[in-house]
Amino acid sequence: MTEDASKENLRHRLAEKMAGEITLSDKPGEALKKWRLNFEIAQTDISSYLGVSPSVISDYESGRRKSPGTLIVSKIVDALINIDSESGGHKIHAYEGMLYSDQVSKAVYATYEYTYPMQLAKLATLIEADVANRGV
Incomplete structure (x- = not known):
């Protein structure tokens, strides 16, 4: 090749x-935003590239606009x-190893999925975890 x-x-x-991730997501706007942030591209840059207003991108990401179609x-x-x-393909190449490995780690894809902070105690409750050491 x-x-x-x-x-x-x-x-x-x-x-x-x-x-696929964006389309199948329960919250496609959040998935879209995750990928845009992961690629470190501003809403103004992508909107300019697409020839739309930055508010269009913002509306999709925030859910104010109907879920984008395929x-x-x-x-x-x-x-x-x-x-x-166009800026060197650094983000694309960061995914190269995952895309060509037999076992794609979902953990790596999910790195930027959680956009809202959550207290550890709440997470522990949600996953029914036992706290081994509460510290001092």
């Missing part, structure tokens, strides 16, 4: 994973990947 074909395959596989998700995902590629 040529280097260009390999890069295109990587981009395609990453786009497929991103779009066509819109595809355009946004492609924009994220293209913007990253």
